[in-house]
Amino acid sequence: MSQDTVDISAHRFTNGKLNLRRYHQAKWDEPVIFELSQTGQRGILVPEVEQGIRDEVGDILATLPEGLRRKQPPALPELGQPQVLRHYVRLSQENLGADLNIDVGQGTCTMKYSPKINDQLASSPKVTELHPLQDAQTVQGILEMMYRFEGILKEISGMSRFSLQPSSGSAAIYTNVSIIRAYHQSRGDADQRDEVITTIFSHPSNAACARTAGFRVITLYPDSDGYPDLEALKAAVSERTAALLITNPEDTGIYDPQIAEFVDVVHEAGGLCCYDQANANGILGITRARDAGFDLCHFNLHKTFSTPHGCGGPGAGAAGASEELARFLPVPVVQYNGERYYLDYDRPDSIGKIGTWYGNASVILKAYAWAMSLGAEGLREVAEIAVLNNNYLLSKILEIPGASAPYAKGRRRIEQVRYSWQELAEETGVHSEEIGLRAADFGVHYWTSHHPFVVPEPCTLEPTESYSKDELDEYAGILAHVAKEARLDPKMVRTAPHNSTIHTVDHDTLDDPARWAVTWRAYLKKIGRTGNS
Amino acid sequence: MCRLGLIVNPIAGIGGRVGLKGSDGGEIQRRALELGAEPQASGRAVQALERLRSVPRLGLITYPGEMGETAARISGFEPTVIGSISSGATTAQDTMEAAREMKRQDIDLLLFAGGDGTARDIYRAIGEELPALGIPAGVKIHSAVYAANPASAGNLAALYLQGRVTSLQEAEVMDIDEEAFRSGIVSAKLYGYLKIPFRTSLVQSQKMASIGGSGSLTAIAEDIVERMETGCLYIVGPGTTTRAIAVELGLDKTLLGVDVFRVGDSDERSNKGGRLVQGDANEAELLELLDMDGHQAKIIVTLIGGQGFIFGRGNQQISPRVIRAVGGRLSSGDGAIKPWANILVVGTREKLYALGSKPLRVDTGDPALDERLSGYVTVVTGYHERAVRKVSA
Numbered sequence: 001m002s003q004d005t006v007d008i009s010a011h012r013f014t015n016g017k018l019n020l021r022r023y024h025q026a027k028w029d030e031p032v033i034f035e036l037s038q039t040g041q042r043g044i045l046v047p048e049v050e051q052g053i054r055d056e057v058g059d060i061l062a063t064l065p066e067g068l069r070r071k072q073p074p075a076l077p078e079l080g081q082p083q084v085l086r087h088y089v090r091l092s093q094e095n096l097g098a099d100l101n102i103d104v105g106q107g108t109c110t111m112k113y114s115p116k117i118n119d120q121l122a123s124s125p126k127v128t129e130l131h132p133l134q135d136a137q138t139v140q141g142i143l144e145m146m147y148r149f150e151g152i153l154k155e156i157s158g159m160s161r162f163s164l165q166p167s168s169g170s171a172a173i174y175t176n177v178s179i180i181r182a183y184h185q186s187r188g189d190a191d192q193r194d195e196v197i198t199t200i201f202s203h204p205s206n207a208a209c210a211r212t213a214g215f216r217v218i219t220l221y222p223d224s225d226g227y228p229d230l231e232a233l234k235a236a237v238s239e240r241t242a243a244l245l246i247t248n249p250e251d252t253g254i255y256d257p258q259i260a261e262f263v264d265v266v267h268e269a270g271g272l273c274c275y276d277q278a279n280a281n282g283i284l285g286i287t288r289a290r291d292a293g294f295d296l297c298h299f300n301l302h303k304t305f306s307t308p309h310g311c312g313g314p315g316a317g318a319a320g321a322s323e324e325l326a327r328f329l330p331v332p333v334v335q336y337n338g339e340r341y342y343l344d345y346d347r348p349d350s351i352g353k354i355g356t357w358y359g360n361a362s363v364i365l366k367a368y369a370w371a372m373s374l375g376a377e378g379l380r381e382v383a384e385i386a387v388l389n390n391n392y393l394l395s396k397i398l399e400i401p402g403a404s405a406p407y408a409k410g411r412r413r414i415e416q417v418r419y420s421w422q423e424l425a426e427e428t429g430v431h432s433e434e435i436g437l438r439a440a441d442f443g444v445h446y447w448t449s450h451h452p453f454v455v456p457e458p459c460t461l462e463p464t465e466s467y468s469k470d471e472l473d474e475y476a477g478i479l480a481h482v483a484k485e486a487r488l489d490p491k492m493v494r495t496a497p498h499n500s501t502i503h504t505v506d507h508d509t510l511d512d513p514a515r516w517a518v519t520w521r522a523y524l525k526k527i528g529r530t531g532n533s
Numbered sequence: 534m535c536r537l538g539l540i541v542n543p544i545a546g547i548g549g550r551v552g553l554k555g556s557d558g559g560e561i562q563r564r565a566l567e568l569g570a571e572p573q574a575s576g577r578a579v580q581a582l583e584r585l586r587s588v589p590r591l592g593l594i595t596y597p598g599e600m601g602e603t604a605a606r607i608s609g610f611e612p613t614v615i616g617s618i619s620s621g622a623t624t625a626q627d628t629m630e631a632a633r634e635m636k637r638q639d640i641d642l643l644l645f646a647g648g649d650g651t652a653r654d655i656y657r658a659i660g661e662e663l664p665a666l667g668i669p670a671g672v673k674i675h676s677a678v679y680a681a682n683p684a685s686a687g688n689l690a691a692l693y694l695q696g697r698v699t700s701l702q703e704a705e706v707m708d709i710d711e712e713a714f715r716s717g718i719v720s721a722k723l724y725g726y727l728k729i730p731f732r733t734s735l736v737q738s739q740k741m742a743s744i745g746g747s748g749s750l751t752a753i754a755e756d757i758v759e760r761m762e763t764g765c766l767y768i769v770g771p772g773t774t775t776r777a778i779a780v781e782l783g784l785d786k787t788l789l790g791v792d793v794f795r796v797g798d799s800d801e802r803s804n805k806g807g808r809l810v811q812g813d814a815n816e817a818e819l820l821e822l823l824d825m826d827g828h829q830a831k832i833i834v835t836l837i838g839g840q841g842f843i844f845g846r847g848n849q850q851i852s853p854r855v856i857r858a859v860g861g862r863l864s865s866g867d868g869a870i871k872p873w874a875n876i877l878v879v880g881t882r883e884k885l886y887a888l889g890s891k892p893l894r895v896d897t898g899d900p901a902l903d904e905r906l907s908g909y910v911t912v913v914t915g916y917h918e919r920a921v922r923k924v925s926a
Contacts, residue, residue, distance in 0.1 A: 200920075207918075216917040222890045223923075232921045235909035407890070429584050429684030454886045491587060494688075506697060 018473055020481055023443035024499045026093035033087055034520045037077035043084060075521070094501045096445045098309075102471045104393070105439070105446035107416045107460025108203075108251050110281050110303035118306070118369045122362040132357040136342050142361055143341035147334045149368040150318075156379070157277070157297050158290025159320035163329045164359040169278055169300035170205040171354055172317025173245070176274045176296040177213040178351040179321060179328040180243045183272060186349070193242040193271070199228045200452055201250035201418075203278045215242060221454075226407020228256045233265055241271035249279050251449075251460065252406075253390065253413030263293035272296065272325075280304045281464060282387045282415030285380030295322045305367035316363040319354075330354045385465035386415045389472060393417075393463050396476035400483045402427060406455050416462035418455050421483075425457045430486035430493050432457040437504070438485065438496035442478045535642075535694040536592045537585070538635035539578065539612070540655070542628055542647035543599035545671040546573040559624075574670040575604045577683045578646040581668045582608035584687025588694050594638050596631045599623070604646075625654045632658035642730070644690050646670040649708040652678050656706045656725045664701055665727045666690055675707040675840070678727045693730035702731040703773055705837065707847060723771050723789045723837065723847035749881045750777035752916040757833065757877060758782060758796075766810065767794040768819060768859065770834035770848040774879050778833065782807025790814070791850040793822060816852045823858045829875070830859045836880045836912075841888045843878055843910070843924070845896030853899035856906075873906070879913045885920055892923040900926065 012019060049057075061069060079087070097103075103111040121127070130139055150162045166172035177196070184190040196210035199220045207217045218236050223229040228250065244266040249255040256262065263273045275289040275297040281304045289297040301316040302309045309315070321329055331350045332343035343358065374382065391412050397403050402424025405417050421432045436446035436459070449458040463472055486493050497503065509515050517523035547565045578601070585591060586609060593612040595601030598620050605612040616634055618627050628647070632655050635643050642664050645655050648671010655665060667679035668686040680686035692698040703726035710722070754777040761767065769775050769792050779786035779794070783806065786792055790813035797806050811818060823830055832855070837847040844851065859875045878893075895906045903926035912920045 211917065216919070218911070218919045218921060219914070220921050221885070221923070224890055224892075226890060229921075229923070232909055232923065236911075236921045425685070426682050427684075429682075429688045431688070452882065452886050454889055456889075495587070504697070 027501045028090040030090045033077045041078040043081045101444050102475050104461050104463040107462035112464040113466040114308045118366040122365050143334050152371050158288035160323040161326035162318050162320045165330045165355045166317035167355045168315040169317045172298035172319040173205050173209040175319040175354045177209045182328045195240045198245045201252050202247035203276045206245035237269035241269045243272040245274045247276040249414035252418045253416040254408045255414050284383040301367040306370040307363045307366040314360045316360045382465045389463040393472050400480045418460045420455050421457040428486040438482045438493045440497040441499040534590045536640040538640040538643040539595040539601040540631045540645040541574050541578045541601045542651040545647035574646045577670040578604035579607050580683035581687035585691050588691050628654040629658040649673045652676040652706045653724050661728050666729050677704040698730050700731040701728045704729045721846040753879050754778045754781035756916045761796045764828050766830040768832045772835040774835040787813040819855045832876045841893045853897045853902045882914045892925040
């Protein structure tokens with residue numbers, strides 16, 4: 001066969017139609033790193049200290065108080081560098097990370113591409129060698145970056161000031177809840193205003209942070225069309241209302257067309273309004289929290305602003321306040337006096353600190369670099385493409401018999417959709433979770449959404465701006481294939497995954513703290529061995 | 534080796550397609566057959582059993598012929614058949630006898646196909662001693678012991694038998710009076726609870742499991758007890774959520790009935806110092822108590838069943854007169870009764886989730902009162918946690 005006759009795309013397309021991948025996940029049967037330990041193995045041999053220095057310094061450990069000295073050396077695994085490298089590369093191959101799969105299945109988490117160049121920038125010694133206790137004079141660059149990034153967030157939201165100190169989205173929401181309490185304290189009615197109102201499809205951190213801060217929480221359910229219920233809000237507000245904490249669009253992807261009325265009703269009752277912008281990816285450059293009358297808002301930098309999520313690196317949240325509430329923001333804030341940047345601690349009304357130091361500087365730098373690389377028009381284009389991608393995927397998913405998008409029938413969504421497989425489950429007995437396990441056989445991640453489980457047999461897809469049309473077609477094609485299998489060969493779906501490393505996970509065990517072992521040492525203890533054996 | 538019991542009530546659902554609103558009673562069953570009704574239950578059981586074929590080393594124990602054996606064999610099982618029946622003339626007695634025999638056979642789970650009447654018979658025979666699960670096949674399904682459809686029942690049973698689901702929860706056995714229903718009166722009664730497998734991961738993440746279950750009942754109870762008022766009379770409706778309040782007060786609760794409590798001061802309350810004024814009270818007794826007692830009174834009720842009823846299902850003792858009498862004590866200056874002011878509605882988040890955006894329902898039998906109760910109500914869902922839900926008549 002000559003090279004000319006080989007159609008290298010034949011395995012990818014049949015009659016112009018995309019074929020499903022013949023995927024199989026790597027399985028290495030790799031032990032836990034502690035089990036690979038060989039006594040005496042080393043990754044690095046640290047040179048012995050020279051005799052002259054040794055004579056001069058004496059026994060360093062002797063200077064440590066007795067109570068600080070270890071009785072035994074730490075039980076760390078002993079391995080050479082190549083063994084460590086192979087171990088972690090193998091584990092990474094048993095994963096379905098964001099760099100590997102079409103990661104639209106983790107809806108509400110805004111899984112988008114985190115440009116590698118921004119990681120490189122943040123890994124530069126210019127950043128990593130900084131110390132938070134350095135004099136402000138010697139860290140003018142990083143302070144300038146924070147000040148400028150705050151300026152970008154102010155422009156996007158219309159708020160007057162931001163704190164970049166919170167190290168997660170929830171920490172930023174907690175910051176805002178603390179500001180709400182401080183505001184009512186300053187007016188002398190904090191004891192009376194102890195209720196926070198939210199909606200059932202708002203980011204669940206709203207209710208959680210309010211409760212953590214000691215507020216009572218009132219949750220509104222949607223009206224019969226699936227929109228946040230303005231009449232329910234009117235029934236809920238009173239002289240006890242401290243604030244409304246609301247996400248818009250909600251986790252259903254539905255935008256609340258009456259959001260300004262919501263703000264008015266709460267303001268009229270004397271409460272504050274806090275806009276949770278965990279779902280900001282579809283509204284960048286299009287709507288602004290402050291313009292809708294909100295007093296506070298927050299962003300998740302590891303969602304909307306592309307910095308890696310959770311295990312990929314530390315998170316960061318940004319809490320924003322109106323001019324009236326800016327005085328309550330955490331200390332310090334970065335100020336500029338026309339000549340130099342400095343850390344301002346002289347803020348008597350501040351709620352204090354919400355995290356250590358000034359925030360996760362390297363994460364903020366990645367977000368800043370991302371925003372600067374796009375510019376104002378680019379940020380708006382992010383939102384437009386994210387919305388376009390989502391509504392394209394919505395139309396593809398709704399073509400699959402048995403799939404539906406509950407609420408707001410016939411309306412488009414913003415940047416994500418909470419789907420339901422209830423019809424398919426009723427017809428075939430195959431549940432959403434099983435669809436996800438089968439989808440893994442084609443190399444994509446899928447999850448059944450986080451709580452609340454109001455939508456039956458749920459899944460939430462959020463295709464952001466980072467995925468191409470071909471990738472969305474592939475993802476929708478996989479779900480269409482699995483739905484078809486559920487009818488024709490349900491056993492195939494219900495015994496999935498078949499091409500993955502682990503077959504099924506026993507949820508009841510995962511739910512039972514008595515059976516958890518979160519560290520190697522805890523595991524050894526549980527099976528009756530000691531740490532050093 | 535796991536052992537599954539199967540009971541099919543062969544006449545369940547027979548009255549449905551011919552419009553007889555139920556299948557209880559020999560006369561109705563004869564009429565249904567005359568009208569051309571065909572038995573449905575066995576076919577429904579087959580749909581569930583098909584989901585169980587993949588369970589390894591499954592032993593199926595069932596009753597003869599149309600009470601399970603036929604469905605089992607159609608589904609490809611070689612069942613162990615126990616007991617004897619008079620084919621074509623089985624009754625509720627057969628269902629109960631079969632359930633009792635299954636209990637003696639030491640099975641892991643009892644799967645039964647039927648409707649509300651069947652659930653009652655099963656409950657009478659086994660109570661909460663044996664895990665059970667219903668395959669919906671009847672005309673009336675008000676009981677929460679039934680899966681949404683036969684396939685779901687089969688799946689859940691398979692997961693339970695394989696140890697992939699281990700939690701059990703109490704689910705309501707409800708029934709309405711068919712005679713009354715045929716003349717247009719809905720009168721639902723709570724008969725008891727069966728223990729059914731509860732698949733948290735079906736709709737819940739791992740996060741949920743830790744905050745659901747009995748923990749949320751305790752949280753609701755702590756919230757209610759914290760704000761109970763000294764001297765106030767509390768009329769407490771049936772249910773497991775309201776039972777948790779009684780437990781918090783150190784009292785026994787009539788699970789299926791309405792009890793009246795009173796509490797002392799807050800110290801006494803925190804030491805489980807509730808007092809039972811009247812157990813299992815009927816309407817007349819409630820009215821008498823309200824009449825005698827000059828104190829304020831409040832009603833505490835939970836949502837019953839899967840349909841979101843606050844009043845009119847399982848708690849008819851709390852009648853329109855009782856609700857008016859309690860609400861009337863708080864009539865505002867203009868004389869208008871504010872019915873919800875003295876009614877505390879409790880319910881777990883899971884119950885509210887299951888209703889989606891459907892409104893809660895009231896059906897007190899007094900349309901004018903139902904109209905007044907329509908609007909929005911606050912439901913206590915946890916400690917210092919509330920939900921605002923729409924209420925419709």
